[in-house]
Each structure stands twice: as structure tokens, then as C-alpha cells.
Amino acid sequence: xxxxxxxxxxxSSALGRFNKKMDRVLSVHGIxxxxxxxxEQLAQSPNQVMSRIELAEATNLTASGITRLLLPMEKVHLxxxxxxxxxARVSLVKLTTTGNEVYQNALVTSQNFSDxxxxxxxxxxVEQLRVLVGKLS
Amino acid sequence: xxxxxxxxxxxSSALGRFNKKMDRVLSVHGIxxxxxxxxEQLAQSPNQVMSRIELAEATNLTASGITRLLLPMEKVHLxxxxxxxxxARVSLVKLTTTGNEVYQNALVTSQNFSDxxxxxxxxxxVEQLRVLVGKLS
DNA sequence: GATCAAAACTTGAATAATCAAGCTTTGATC
DNA sequence: GATCAAAGCTTGATTATTCAAGTTTTGATC
Numbered sequence: 001x002x003x004x005x006x007x008x009x010x011x012s013s014a015l016g017r018f019n020k021k022m023d024r025v026l027s028v029h030g031i032x033x034x035x036x037x038x039x040e041q042l043a044q045s046p047n048q049v050m051s052r053i054e055l056a057e058a059t060n061l062t063a064s065g066i067t068r069l070l071l072p073m074e075k076v077h078l079x080x081x082x083x084x085x086x087x088a089r090v091s092l093v094k095l096t097t098t099g100n101e102v103y104q105n106a107l108v109t110s111q112n113f114s115d116x117x118x119x120x121x122x123x124x125x126v127e128q129l130r131v132l133v134g135k136l137s
Numbered sequence: 138x139x140x141x142x143x144x145x146x147x148x149s150s151a152l153g154r155f156n157k158k159m160d161r162v163l164s165v166h167g168i169x170x171x172x173x174x175x176x177e178q179l180a181q182s183p184n185q186v187m188s189r190i191e192l193a194e195a196t197n198l199t200a201s202g203i204t205r206l207l208l209p210m211e212k213v214h215l216x217x218x219x220x221x222x223x224x225a226r227v228s229l230v231k232l233t234t235t236g237n238e239v240y241q242n243a244l245v246t247s248q249n250f251s252d253x254x255x256x257x258x259x260x261x262x263v264e265q266l267r268v269l270v271g272k273l274s
Numbered sequence: 275g276a277t278c279a280a281a282a283c284t285t286g287a288a289t290a291a292t293c294a295a296g297c298t299t300t301g302a303t304c
Numbered sequence: 305g306a307t308c309a310a311a312g313c314t315t316g317a318t319t320a321t322t323c324a325a326g327t328t329t330t331g332a333t334c
Contacts, residue, residue, distance in 0.1 A: 001177075001244070003260065005251035007267040008155060009174070014270050015152040016197040018145060034290085037146070040138075053312060060153040065291050067314060089299045089312045107138070114142035120272045123140065129269045130144040133151050135257045171320085190282060202321050204284060226282045226329045 018117060025113045029106045030076075034059060034069060036110065039078065039095065039103040048095040049082060055093060078102055155254060162250045166243045167213075171196060171206060173247060176215065176232065176240040185232040186219060192230060215239055 001009075022033040031039070041058045042048050050058075056066045070093060073079050078099035084090035095103070118126055138146075159170040168176070178195045179185050187195075193203045207230060210216050215236035221227035232240070255263055 002248045002252060003263050004255040004258075005244075005248045007263050007270075008251050008254065009177070010267055011148075011270045012152050012156060013174075013195075013197060014273050015149055018273065019149060020197065032290090037150075040146070051312080058150075060150060060157065062292060063313060064293075064315085068291075087300070087312085091313065107142075111139045111142045114145050115139060117145065117273055118141040120274060121141075121269065125269055125272070126140050126144050128265070130147055132258065132262055132266045132269070133144075133148045135262070136151050136155065136254055137257060169320090188282080198320095199322060200283060201285085201323075205321075224282085224330070228283065 021117075022110065022113065025109055026106055029102055029109065031078075031102065031106060034061070035073060035078070036103075036106050038069065038073070038093075039099060039106065042079065042093065042095040043100065043103050048100070049092050051084070051090050051092055053090075073099075158254075159247065159250065162246055163243055166239055166246065168215075168239065168243060171198070172210060172215070173240075173243050175206065175210070175230075176236060176243065179216065179230065179232040180237065180240050185237070186229050188221070188227050188229055190227075210236075 019033055022036070026033055026036055037059050038055055041055060042050055052063060052066045052070070055061075055070075056063050059066070059069075061069065070079060074081065076098075077096050079093050080096055082092040082094045084092050121129070156170055159173070163170055163173055174196050175192055178192060179187055189200060189203045189207070192198075192207075193200050196203070196206075198206065207216060211218065213235075214233050216230050217233050219229040219231045221229050258266070
């Protein structure tokens, strides 16, 4: 097996484990890792508003997947629908106050868990890892 | 957002993309990336035989997930069941000749794709990436 | 040799995500 | 201003996966 494939399989496996653990630690906030990624994206964006297509792109989900992921999040008022006056096709997703609170709490949990996951790496190595991963096409 | 969390989110996203692309490129062989991981594990193991529990561990799936993943693979004869004479609880999974052929072909495809994914990394960087990921706990 | 907790599954029910098809709206072109 | 391809969704059907519960078998302990 070539080194690149072998390396990618190992990384994929390690990240698979990480994703599942994230799901478990975030479950105390009543959200999945994917939910967290959505909250994260919204919290980061200018007016805490994004279109479903933008969210799909950011989370590696399909438009369909986003529609279905958001349904329960809307039901518990983490996010809410908003119209785009310039384009009626677009259904905007806005972070609510509740959503932001849950995000802030989940952020602390996620950071603690991530710090722990990377405890055997120096700050420089973390940066290096990020740079190397950034080179993947 | 802390650096470790930010880095892990970026890596997770990059690997999410990679996994989906792998699924797409492997679909020409009629298998998913998860199927490939199973074939890979079996091909690598001593007698091309493993228990379901070992496969579950190696693929980050549950025992239940493995049972259901293998059903269609058994149906198209990529793998077959075998008894463990020492322990009747165990249901062994054996790579068939057909399975090995599909694996060899899929391996070429996977390697090409992986080489391409890592084309902007030197051999040393690939190795470095693997070492850094290996430090994640 | 009986008892019993734990291991290695399988199965039913539920959740997560996809794909393909369809709907509405947009923006460009005639 | 009509036409039409493409964008931005939503929905039905399907696949992938999980969890919880149940089954059989094992191995240790009494």
C-alpha cells in the first residue's frame, strides 16, 4: 500500500474516532457534532445568518441533509428561518439567542475535549498539522 | 476558539470531504469506502480472516454496524462466513477470491486517488502528518 | 457439575444522510 | 414581456448506522 493511501486511511480512522467522541461529549448539550458545526458557522458569520446552501457547503452535507438537520434544531429554537428579500428562493438560517447560549456552552466542552485530544502535541505541532492538512486537495 | 479545536474542526472537515470523494471513486468497483476498509483489513490479516468484533474495532463501527455492512458483501461473495472451532460465539469473516480481486482493483484506484490528494505534500511531509495524527489521543 | 457475568454476536426500531425528482424563483436572452 | 436554464431549496424513497434488547456460548467460581 502506498504511503499516501496508508497515511490517509490512518488519518481518516483517527478522525472517525474523534467525530464519534465529539458526538458523545456534546450530547450533554443535546446536540450532535454536526449540529455544533452549524452553530459554529452561524456564530462566526457576520449577522449570524447564512443560507442553507452555504451551510451545506461548510458542513460537507447536501442541501437535503441540511434541511433535515435543521428541522429539529428549529423545533427547539436553536435557529430560526428568515427570508431573503433580494431572493425568494433563499431560506436564511439565523442563530437565536437560545442557539447562541447553547453554542457558547458547547464551545467550552468542545475546547476542553479538543485540548485533551491534542495534549501530546506542542502548539507548534498543532499549527504544523493544520498547515499540512491544508495542503490536501 | 482555541487552536486545538479550530485545527481539529479543519481536519475533520477535510477528512469528511476525503471520505466522500473516496466513496465516489470506489463506486466504480461497486463498493463504499467502508467496504474497502473491511477488504483492506482482511487482506492484511494472517489468513485473510477476522472476527466481526475485530472488524468493528478496525472500522470504528459497532458490532451491529458490521453485521449489516457484511450482509450485502456476503451476498455478492466478497466475503464469506466461517466458524471458529474454538469459540462458537465467534462468526469469522473470510475474504474470498472474488473479494481479493475486487480489493486489488480498488486498491489501485484508491492509491491513485490518494496520491493525487497528497500531491502537494513531500514524502517527508506525509510521514510528518502521519506522526502528528498518531499523537492524537 | 451448577451458576452467572461477560463476550460475540443478531435483530427491531429509530436516527442520519443520500439521491433523484419535483417546485419556485431568478436572471439572462430573445 | 416570454422563454428557459440554473439556483435554492423540499420531499419520498432508500441506504447507513446506532442503540437497546435479546440469544447463545464461554470461562471462571462455587
